Amino acid sequence: MPGPKKKTAKTKRAQPKATPAADIQSFRERIDGIDTQIHQLLNERARVAKQVGASKVAQGLHTADFYRPEREAQVLRKAIERNEGPLRNEEIVRLFREIMSACLAQEEPLKVAFLGPEGTFSQQAVLKHFGHSVRALPMGEIREVFEEVQAGHADFGVVPVENSTEGTVNHTLDMFLMSPLKICGEVELRIHQHLLGKMSGLPAISRVCSHQQSLAQCRQWLDEHLPGVERIAASSNAEAARRARDEDGTAAIAGQTAAEVYGLNLIAHDIEDRPDNTTRFLVIGRKPFDASGNDKTTLLFSAGDTQSPGTLHRLLTPLAQNNISMTRIESRPSRKHKWDYVFFIDVQGHASESPLKEALEALKKQASLFRVLGSYPCAVL
Amino acid sequence: MPGPKKKTAKTKRAQPKATPAADIQSFRERIDGIDTQIHQLLNERARVAKQVGASKVAQGLHTADFYRPEREAQVLRKAIERNEGPLRNEEIVRLFREIMSACLAQEEPLKVAFLGPEGTFSQQAVLKHFGHSVRALPMGEIREVFEEVQAGHADFGVVPVENSTEGTVNHTLDMFLMSPLKICGEVELRIHQHLLGKMSGLPAISRVCSHQQSLAQCRQWLDEHLPGVERIAASSNAEAARRARDEDGTAAIAGQTAAEVYGLNLIAHDIEDRPDNTTRFLVIGRKPFDASGNDKTTLLFSAGDTQSPGTLHRLLTPLAQNNISMTRIESRPSRKHKWDYVFFIDVQGHASESPLKEALEALKKQASLFRVLGSYPCAVL
Known part of the structure; x- marks a missing residue:
């Protein structure tokens, strides 16, 4: 579909591709000029950042202290x-x-420990949050991520705290019961699952193919909408999408990207059983950071031995009275007494700022165990 | 180690960290100013790039054609x-x-097929070469990478061509015998192996720990310098380095980074048996590209059935006469006749430019099979 032709003289007939070479050349020169400016600014930024660093070193701070999540x-x-x-x-x-x-x-470079091996979602979370100029150190277990940070071998750690398979979450929460480490950031990797295929509707589907984890994430939806249809585990969602493209009657569960890449129809979208199908990671470090203006705080507390029905409600009253939004609550056995629970609560705001500051002071008085695990910036994209 | 103190008045005693807040603030304002300029230039660059694209679309070219490796x-x-x-x-x-x-x-976004699964060196090569705004599509086999590109499902493919384990190289070369695809780039991931430990020399080493592949890459060196010392396979080189830090008598084979990260001594460097321990990948696409000013060309040719001793020498004469450097030569069975070989040769220069152009014309006349698999920019870093 050739568009309206430019009136540039076509002097170079010899050129194999019929590009208006002069146009392209002038665009490229403009881009080269822009690149030169960007380049100068990047190095200028690096020089100023170095000065900030030097002024911190002069005060006895270490290189790892230059990183300010807020x-x-x-x-x-x-x-x-x-x-x-x-x-x-x-x-x-x-x-x-x-x-x-x-x-x-x-x-x-910052050293960031994560739950390996390489190529996992955890590594993706490290690179998404810290960029590619860090040293990402794969660990065999969540416990080791905590240990490496605590021992100072790593500057920060990245651990999964909520994900759809759930296996690792409790382990991370339990680590906070023993560890003095602080939460200083969160990273979100959102995962939506769609049903994709060459067919136009559900009746034409004779098998559904996807990675085992994705099949598990959509189990209820499949039971309800495609009962009795064979489910086949593939080595990856991309592989499943490719089969859906090449095989009649095969549908795939995969992300939006796969639909575009493999040219498949979107037969049903957002079919994951949990609407919040996001893997969320916490960044852990050795010290707290200042407020960024849009923060979240994670609290750990316990009512102690009294297990009367109104205990949790009473504990949460100071938060309600100060108009603090609670975004998440989890309970875990305290590992001290039977039926004794600790609560992990995420609230909006920074622990050093009003109104959360006042609410926490009131809460602290009523709880038998009370710790601020960290105040940190809400995930940016 | 506090350095020379600045004479800034410390007005804010309440601040927990003794940073000269005013200094930091002015640095940050400068950085914000620089960021605003960088941001404007990035969007300006994107606008110009879009215009280049629009002018190409007007000529009937597809989006994948916007990518110009040269x-x-x-x-x-x-x-x-x-x-x-x-x-x-x-x-x-x-x-x-x-x-x-x-x-x-x-x-x-460009779609780039590679030998999966995700997290492999091949994926690293894709992201190193194309950046993170591409769709990287993992394939189960090298053959599938070729097929996806040929069918137009992927715009480009990335396949390993030389690596220290060697397993996949021949498969890639053999694919070129059948495939009409062109080589349009190369990516190098260089890998150096060092012997690291807390000890100061070889006599104190009672075991060497590393990933199985790294142990294999240094087998000769270990046989020679540490005969009889136990070799232990670890899940990764990072894991091995950690063991070397924590266990007496354990040394690790790992990269420079591991020495820094785990605080180990460099007991012996560059102990890999092959001095060119680089994994090299080729970028494959459907069409050739123009010269970039520093290019390489890969040729495929055969002398035919005559197996007289001087055949290869005679075939290479036009290259020598035109002063063309040859950087690599590989031979493979042609799969046509017994003892009939084809040669893959890398030479410096672009096939469309002198003196390579003339040399290839002469070579072509003498060979029974002759193809330019591609001319492409030499790897930049």
Whole structure:
């Protein structure tokens, strides 16, 4: 479909592709000019960041102390605010994360421990949050992630705290019962599952193919909408989508990307059983950080031995009275007494700022165990 | 170790950390200003890139055609040339790759097939070469990477061609015998192995721990320098380095990074048996590209049935006469006749430019089979 032709003289007939070479050349020159400016600014930014570092070193702080999650969150929020495109917020945030990562890594790259092996969602979370200029250290167990950070061998750790398979969550929460480490960030990887295929509706489906975990995440939906239809485990969702493209009667469960990549119809969307099918990770470190302006706080507390029905409600009253939103609550056995529970609660706000500060003071008085596990910036994209 | 104190008045005693807050604040404001400029330039670059795209669409080209490996190589080489630091060339190249990746992905992200699963070196090679704004599609076999590209389901493919374990190389070369695809890039991931430990020399080592592949890559060196010392396979080199830190008498084979991360001594460096312990990948696509100014060409040819001793020498004469450097030669059975071989040769230069152009014309006349598999930019970092 050739569009309206430009009136540029076609001098170079010899050129195999009929591109208006002069146009392309002038665009490229403009891009080269822009790149030169970007390049200068990147190095200027790195120089200023180095000065910040030098002034911190002069005060006896270590390189790992240069990383300020609250500052990074602010930089990224500002970038989203001022973004007018055409680059999408997602791309801009990714580029600025990488720029900060490169500037920070000038002295000594941050070491970040995570639950390995390499190639896992946990590693994705590390790179999404810290950029690619860090040293990501794979650990065999969640416990080891905590140990490496506590011993100072790693500057930070990234551990899963909520995911759809659930296996690891409790382990992470239980670690906080024993560990003095602080939560200093969160990372979210959202996962939506869709039913994809070449067919136009459910009746034409004779088998559903996907990675075992994705099949498990959509079990209820499949039981309800495709009872009796064979389910086949594939090595990956991408592999499943490819089969759906090549085999008659095969549908795949996979993400939006797979539909586009393999040219499949979206037969049913968001079929995951849990609407919040997000894997959420916590960043753990050795010290607390300042407020970023949009923060979350994770609390650990217990009512003690009294197990009267109104205990939890009474404990939560100070939060309600101070208008604090609670975004999550989990209970776990305290491991001290039978039927004694501890609660992990996520609330909005930073522990050092009103109104959360006052609410926590009141809560503290009533709880037998009370700890702020950390105040940290809400995940930016 | 507090350094020389600045004379800034410490007004804010309440602040827990003794940072000269005013200094930090002014640095941060400067960085915010720089970020705003970078941001504007990134979007301006994206707009110009979009115009280039629009002008190509107007000529009936597809989005996948916007990717120009020779242009990308030129942009990166210019960036290295003008780089004065403090950001290292490696970081600058990485950032510009990501910027180009984001600009290119505005319309529709490139789809790149690779030998999966995710988390492999092949995936690393895809992301290193194309940046993170592509859709990386894991395939189960090298053959499938070729098929996906040939069918147009993927825009490009990335396949290993040389690696230390060797298993996959021949398979890739053999695919080129049948496939019409063109080589349009190369990616190098260099791997150096070191012997690391807490001890200061070889006599104190009672066991060597590493990933099985790394142990295999250093077998000769170990046989020679540490005969009879136990070799233990670990799940990763990082795991091995951790054991070397925690266990007396254990040394690890791992990269430079592990020495820094785990605080180990470098007992012996570059102990890999092959000095060129680089995994090299080829980027494959459906069409050839123009010269970038520093290119390589891969040729496939055969002398035919005559197996007289001087055949290969005679075939290579036109290259020598035209002063063409040959960087690599591999022979493979032609699969047509017994003892009939084909040769894969890498030479410097682009097939469309002198002196390679003339040399190839002469070579072509003498060979029974002759194909230019591709001319492509030499790997940039």
